[in-house]
Amino acid sequence: MTDKNKHLLRLADWSEERILDTVEIAIRLKKEVHNGQFSDRFHGQNIGMFFEKPSLRTITTFQVGIHQLGGSAVLLAPDSIGLGKRESIHDVATCLSRWVNALVVRCFKQELVEKLAEYGSIPIINALTDDSHPCQAFAFAQTIREQLGDFSGKTVAFIGDGNNVANSFLVLCAKLGMNFTLACPQGYEQPEAVIREMEPLLKKRGRQYRVFHDPKEAVKDADILYSDVWVSMGQEGEKAAKQSHFLPFQINDELLRFAPSHCKVSHCLPAHRGEEITDSVMDNPKINMAFEEAENRLHAHKAVLWQLMTPTADLGKV
Ligand SMILES: NCCC[C@H](N)C(=O)O
Numbered sequence: 001m002t003d004k005n006k007h008l009l010r011l012a013d014w015s016e017e018r019i020l021d022t023v024e025i026a027i028r029l030k031k032e033v034h035n036g037q038f039s040d041r042f043h044g045q046n047i048g049m050f051f052e053k054p055s056l057r058t059i060t061t062f063q064v065g066i067h068q069l070g071g072s073a074v075l076l077a078p079d080s081i082g083l084g085k086r087e088s089i090h091d092v093a094t095c096l097s098r099w100v101n102a103l104v105v106r107c108f109k110q111e112l113v114e115k116l117a118e119y120g121s122i123p124i125i126n127a128l129t130d131d132s133h134p135c136q137a138f139a140f141a142q143t144i145r146e147q148l149g150d151f152s153g154k155t156v157a158f159i160g161d162g163n164n165v166a167n168s169f170l171v172l173c174a175k176l177g178m179n180f181t182l183a184c185p186q187g188y189e190q191p192e193a194v195i196r197e198m199e200p201l202l203k204k205r206g207r208q209y210r211v212f213h214d215p216k217e218a219v220k221d222a223d224i225l226y227s228d229v230w231v232s233m234g235q236e237g238e239k240a241a242k243q244s245h246f247l248p249f250q251i252n253d254e255l256l257r258f259a260p261s262h263c264k265v266s267h268c269l270p271a272h273r274g275e276e277i278t279d280s281v282m283d284n285p286k287i288n289m290a291f292e293e294a295e296n297r298l299h300a301h302k303a304v305l306w307q308l309m310t311p312t313a314d315l316g317k318v
């Protein structure tokens with residue numbers, strides 16, 4: 001039986017207290033980086049990076065963050081490893097657990113991160129699957145904390161596909177007492193299971209989960225609008241079929257006129273400018289927080305590792 005607290009497999013596995021603590025660690029580590037201070041908490045430790053899907057931000061910030069904490073990032077090659085084909089997931093997880101101190105994984109199936117955690121003995125960090133993107137949620141939470149002060153009662157309106165990022169943000173909102181709104185074309189809602197799992201928590205805290213098919217309705221009471229690509233990695237074949245449905249779900253100056261004047265915008269990036277978001281919004285630093293959130297990926301990932309990794313001085317005691 002996997003101890004979910006030893007990993008970051010899904011944000012839903014972590015308590016509100018632990019999420020908030022991680023955000024505060026990230027804010028502290030950000031200050032330290034800006035002051036040129038670097039802890040060597042992971043001196044001598046090696047962290048594997050297994051990425052089946054492309055990445056700029058996640059792969060770069062994990063590596064930079066690991067180096068800043070005194071550790072080494074080891075880039076693994078999925079094609080060479082042939083996970084599940086050349087060698088079983090069990091045997092790969094068992095071998096890696098004898099060489100590296102943690103494993104950061106970006107893959108298609110959520111089941112893979114769960115199995116690596118089950119079979120191995122090192123922390124597994126979900127760096128995006130088809131179902132979820134908890135690391136992005138941590139950077140988003142840090143950005144909200146820094147730019148808007150607190151979480152309670154804020155409303156996040158996710159404009160676009162009910163995808164992996166939307167799923168982790170719904171969980172984030174439920175855990176931290178925010179409202180979550182999805183504006184999507186009919187048929188592109190989030191999986192029922194994610195909604196069902198979070199509904200009791202939202203209800204307990206007096207927060208709302210809403211779905212709109214008219215983005216203008218969805219943004220009316222939003223504090224933050226969020227955007228992501230309409231076609232996620234691995235779904236490229238659906239692009240032609242999706243495009244026309246999603247055209248009304250662009251974040252642009254016109255849509256912003258229906259949102260409160262204080263409303264901010266963010267995007268997990270990469271942005272497809274002219275599709276889900278316009279240049280005019282992307283290039284407006286008064287409202288666009290996406291690049292700050294991109295910087296926060298660095299600090300948030302370090303904070304996640306801080307929570308999960310055994311400090312170097314304690315190695316051998318466990
Ligand atoms: N860089 C994050 C990309 C998120 C997107 N939903 C995807 O899965 O491709």
Ligand SMILES: NC(=O)OP(=O)(O)O
Pocket residue numbers: 054055056057058059128136268269270
């Ligand atoms: N937002 C995000 O995960 O970026 P990358 O896909 O570039 O890592």
